[in-house]
Amino acid sequence: MTTLKSRLQDDLTAAIKAKDELRSATLRLTLSAISYEETAGKSPRVLSDDEVLKVITREAKKRREAAEAFDKGGRAESAQRERAEGDLLAEYLPKQLSDEELAAIVADAVAEAKAGGAEGQRAMGAVMKIVNPKVAGRAEGGRVAAEVKRRLAG
Numbered sequence: 001m002t003t004l005k006s007r008l009q010d011d012l013t014a015a016i017k018a019k020d021e022l023r024s025a026t027l028r029l030t031l032s033a034i035s036y037e038e039t040a041g042k043s044p045r046v047l048s049d050d051e052v053l054k055v056i057t058r059e060a061k062k063r064r065e066a067a068e069a070f071d072k073g074g075r076a077e078s079a080q081r082e083r084a085e086g087d088l089l090a091e092y093l094p095k096q097l098s099d100e101e102l103a104a105i106v107a108d109a110v111a112e113a114k115a116g117g118a119e120g121q122r123a124m125g126a127v128m129k130i131v132n133p134k135v136a137g138r139a140e141g142g143r144v145a146a147e148v149k150r151r152l153a154g
Contacts, residue, residue, distance in 0.1 A: 004052045004092065005034060026085045030059050053093065053137055060089040061140070097139045105134050106147045123152055 008031055015023035034055050038047055047055070063086035070079035097105070109130035113123045127148050135144055 004049045004056075005031075005047070008034075008052075008092070022081070022084055023088060026088050030056060030089065033059055050137075056089055056092050057137060060086050060093065063089065094137050097135060102135065102139050102143065102147055103151075106131055106144070106151050109134070110148070110151045124148060127152065 008027055012024060012027040012031065015027060034047060034052055037051070037055050038044055063082045067079045067082035067086065070076070070082060106127070109127045110123070112130055113126040124145075128145070131144055131148065
């Protein structure tokens with residue numbers, strides 16, 4: 001079993017003992033998503049820590065999107081709960097890059113891609129191939145893509 005998954009299970013046990021309903025419900029759903037991912041496909045497998053991290057990232061993103069939808073629908077209590085669950089999941093994710101750190105990584109990647117002959121907006125794919133491994137798990141794809149587009153346009 002991966003260390004991140006076992007940490008989630010240990011935290012779930014502690015949350016249940018402490019009668020922390022929010023934490024236990026959130027961790028149950030996340031562990032359920034991890035189990036589903038392990039059994040999806042042709043044969044069962046054990047996820048690596050990186051794969052577990054991707055599942056947690058996806059679950060946190062779902063919470064953010066649900067909170068926005070609840071806000072638009074005028075359901076403030078539900079939105080607040082979704083945000084709380086998202087914040088709880090964020091504890092298990094790597095620290096997100098600041099806008100300045102992301103801009104610096106993208107600027108270096110754009111320079112590298114242009115040195116390799118990539119030009120204009122068509123360089124987007126080349127730049128993303130360079131940037132993605134450097135920011136994996138520390139910045140959302142949409143945020144990265146927006147910064148790359150901004151750099152290539154300017």
